[in-house]
Amino acid sequence: MSHIERVPVETSASPTGTTNAYVIRDEKECLLIDPPAEAPTLTAAIASHSDTHIVVTHAHPDHIQGLTNYGPLEQTTVWGRQWHTDAIETATGISPERTYEIGSSLPVAGATVVSLPGHTLTHVGFAVGGTLISGDLARKHSSVAIRYSEGSIRSYLLTLRRLIANPPTRLAPGHGPPIDAVRARLRSLYMRRKKRESQILAQLDSDPQSIDELATAVYDRPLRGVHEEAVDTTRAHVGKLVREGKVMLSESKQMAWIPS
Structure with missing residues (x-):
C-alpha cells in the first residue's frame, strides 16, 4: 500500500515562500517529486529506503533545486522526460539517468506520467490512484502564472478542459493545500x-x-x-x-x- 506525503519546504525561489515536495513510499522504494531544496523530512525519507526515484513536474527553480542535494546520492535515480532532459541539466547540473514518456508508469506505486502543458510547455503531473500531483497547474486560493516566454494560455485552457471532463479525485498542487473539489476549482480557473x-x-x-x-x-x-x-x-x-x-x-x- 503506497502512502503520499506532502512536505512543504521553505525556499526563497518560490513566489509563495514554500513549495510542496511529495514523497510516495511503498515497501522498498520511494518516489520524491519536486524537491525544492534540502529538508530534514526529505532527507529522512530517502535515508529510510534502499532506492529513491526523483522526478519533477517542471524545471523551475522552486521545484527542482533540491536535485543538487539529492541527485548525486548513491541510492537515488533521477528521471527526466524523454527529449527534454536538458532543462533539468541546465537548471541543476544533474543529468537524468532514466527517462519517461507521457503515460509511462514509474517504479513506485504505479505512478503514471500525465501531460499538463500550460504553466510551461513541457509541464507534467504524476497520477497515483485518484490523486494527481499537479505542480503549477492550479492552486486552491489563487491562480498560477502563464508567462509568454515559456508557457501557453491555449495549452493551459486545453489542459483545464481535459481535466474538467475527467477530473481526478484530488489535486496535490505545488503550492498550498490539496484541492478536493477538483472540477469546480478547475472550472473557476478556466472561466477566470x-x-x-x-x-x-x-x-x-x-x-x-x-x-x-x-x-x-x-x-x-x-x-x-x-x-x-x-x-x-x-x-x-x-x-x-x-x-x-x-x-x-x-x-x-x-x-x-x-x-x-
Missing part, C-alpha cells in the same frame, strides 16, 4: 482566463494599447511586486488571441490592436 481574454478584447476595441497598459487595465488589484509577471501573463493572453486572428501584436511584442 476566459474573462481575462474578454477584458483584453474590450480594452482593444477602441484603440491600440501597450501590453503594460492592458495589464494595468485588466488586473483588478494593484500590481505592486507582481507587475512583470502580470505583464508577461497578459502578453501570453494576447499571444493566444493573435494565433486566433483576433488581435495583432507588434514586432517588438509591446503593442496590440484589433485588426480592421
